[in-house]
Amino acid sequence: MKVLVTGGAGYIGSVTAKALEEAGHVPVILDSLLTGPQVFVRDRIFYEGDIADRALVARIVEEHPDLDATIHMAARIVVPESVELPYEYYRDNVAKSLELFDQLHQLGKPRVLFSSSASLYALKPDFEVREGDALDPTSPYARTKRMMEQVLEDMAVATDLRAIILRYFNPIGSDPDLESGIYAKEPSHVLGQLVMAARGQKDAFTITGTEHPTRDGTGIRDYIHVWDLARAHVRAIERFDDVIAASGAPSVVINVGTGSGVTVRELVAAFENVFGKPVPLREAPPRPGDAVGAFANVDRAHELLGWHTELSLEDAIASALAWGEKRQEILGYE
Numbered sequence: 501m502k503v504l505v506t507g508g509a510g511y512i513g514s515v516t517a518k519a520l521e522e523a524g525h526v527p528v529i530l531d532s533l534l535t536g537p538q539v540f541v542r543d544r545i546f547y548e549g550d551i552a553d554r555a556l557v558a559r560i561v562e563e564h565p566d567l568d569a570t571i572h573m574a575a576r577i578v579v580p581e582s583v584e585l586p587y588e589y590y591r592d593n594v595a596k597s598l599e600l601f602d603q604l605h606q607l608g609k610p611r612v613l614f615s616s617s618a619s620l621y622a623l624k625p626d627f628e629v630r631e632g633d634a635l636d637p638t639s640p641y642a643r644t645k646r647m648m649e650q651v652l653e654d655m656a657v658a659t660d661l662r663a664i665i666l667r668y669f670n671p672i673g674s675d676p677d678l679e680s681g682i683y684a685k686e687p688s689h690v691l692g693q694l695v696m697a698a699r700g701q702k703d704a705f706t707i708t709g710t711e712h713p714t715r716d717g718t719g720i721r722d723y724i725h726v727w728d729l730a731r732a733h734v735r736a737i738e739r740f741d742d743v744i745a746a747s748g749a750p751s752v753v754i755n756v757g758t759g760s761g762v763t764v765r766e767l768v769a770a771f772e773n774v775f776g777k778p779v780p781l782r783e784a785p786p787r788p789g790d791a792v793g794a795f796a797n798v799d800r801a802h803e804l805l806g807w808h809t810e811l812s813l814e815d816a817i818a819s820a821l822a823w824g825e826k827r828q829e830i831l832g833y834e
Contacts, residue, residue, distance in 0.1 A: 502526045502566050503737055504609075506551050506600070507574030508544070509536030512615070512671055512726060514680040516571065517544055519730035525737070528564055530556075531574065539830060540680045552596035554603045561607045569611035569737050570604055572597065575644070578688050579619070582641035583788040593644035598651055601661065610661045611740050613733060614652055617645045618669045618722065618757065621794050623713075627720050627761050630797040631667070631753045639789030649753065656750035663750070664736050664743055669722035669757030669796050671729050673816030674823035681726075681823035683831055690721075690764065691817065694771050695824040697779050705779050707764050709786035714793075718764035719786075722757035722795035725811035725819070732756045735805045743804045757796025758809050767813075774817045 503520055507513040508529030513536065517527040521544075528545045538548075545564075549556040551574050561567060575593045576582065582589040601612065621629040622636035637643045652663040672691040674681030682692045697705035710717045736743060736754070743752060762770070772778050801807050827833075 501568040501737060502528060502564055504528050504530060504560065504564075504567050504570040506530045506570065506572045507536065509533060509538060509540045510573060511536075511680070511682055512668075512729065513573045514540035515675045515726050516573070516730040516733045518675055518677075518679070519727070519734050520737070523734045523738070525734070528560065528567065530560065535684075537683050537831060540683070542679070550596065552599040554599060557600065557603045558607060561609060567609055569613060569740055570609060571613045571615070571733055571737070572600065573615045575615065577641065579639045579641050579789040580688070580787050582639050582644070586640040589640045589644050593641075594647050594651075597648050601651065601655055605655065605659050605661045610659070612652065612661060612663045613736050613740070614648065614663055614665045616649055616665050616667045616753070617642060618667050618755065618794055618796065619791055620646050620667065623792050624794065627714070627794050628797050629755070629794045631755055631800055638791050641789065642791075653751045661750075662740070662744050663752075664740065665751065665753045666732065666736065666756045667753060668729060669724050669755070671726040672723050673725045673727065673811070673819040676727055676819065678819075678823055678826045679830070681820070681827060683827070685833060690767065691723075691771075691820050694768065694779060695820055698771070698775050698821070699824055703780065704782045705768065707768070707781060707783050709790060710783050712792045714763050716763050716765045719790065720761045720763050720793040720795065721767075722760065723762055723767065723813055723816060724757050724809060725816040728809040728811050729756055731810075732801065732805060732807050735807045739805060746804055752804070754800050754804060755796040755798055756801055757798055759796055759798040761793070761795030762813065770813050771817050774814050775821060
């Protein structure tokens with residue numbers, strides 16, 4: 501199969517492109533390089549440009565008429581930044597995606613696999629969330645993801661567009677061959693921050709929020725190895741039509757996580773165990789837009805995708821640490 505991957509120069513996009521290749525498929529990358537580094541594209545088919553550039557999307561389809569599906573990952577993703585820059589987030593994540601979806605429909609490429617987010621879910625007392633649970637997106641970033649879900653749901657009813665919406669939980673770790681990983685000079689992701697503190701690039705790791713209604717007061721997350729997440733995309737692409745048929749609707753939402761919750765303090769303890777020494781810590785209030793968190797009920801992913809996670813939290817931490825040693829060689833900066 502040949503698959504268009506928007507945002508394919510990014511962290512999750514580049515790892516997913518590799519997973520597609522390892523499964524025998526051909527990724528075609530469309531990326532503006534606003535954030536993702538071009539080096540992550542490697543030698544893949546690559547178009548530099550905007551997802552809302554209809555002429556470019558038409559040219560990609562003309563040059564690759566055998567495209568089977570689109571994985572739409574291109575998005576701005578930093579929660580505090582979305583609070584500061586809501587216009588940019590709604591423009592890039594919502595308005596531009598709307599143009600992409602309509603153009604794919606017009607060009608007869610109706611299969612869309614969309615990267616959504618577990619940050620949409622409302623807080624539940626037991627923190628375990630199912631796809632049909634109440635939603636309460638607490639940041640502009642999360643609200644852009646919910647809007648795009650609604651756009652896809654409505655377009656799928658009105659047209660022949662079909663959508664599988666994957667609600668990501670918290671991807672961590674790196675490409676298993678250490679060819680790509682977190683690329684931001686100062687990552688906002690919790691594990692990237694831990695790696696920086698462990699390597700002395702920050703004086704301490706900051707636990708943001710210590711009075712949440714969790715077992716130890718810190719936020720709870722479902723940390724999934726990015727390679728397992730990438731494999732879920734491959735499975736969804738390979739089974740696309742069957743998944744839609746089994747769901748009984750023109751679009752379907754699927755949680756992608758491990759099925760277990762880990763607090764920030766528990767993550768720090770696991771990290772220190774893998775790293776072999778303590779990490780300096782400090783505490784601070786929650787950041788703007790931060791959610792208490794949740795973990796995934798993954799029954800639907802098991803049932804519809806036949807997919808299970810294979811890698812542990814410790815595997816993900818070890819790969820993130822290894823990437824921390826390797827990234828300067830690939831990216832040219834620590």
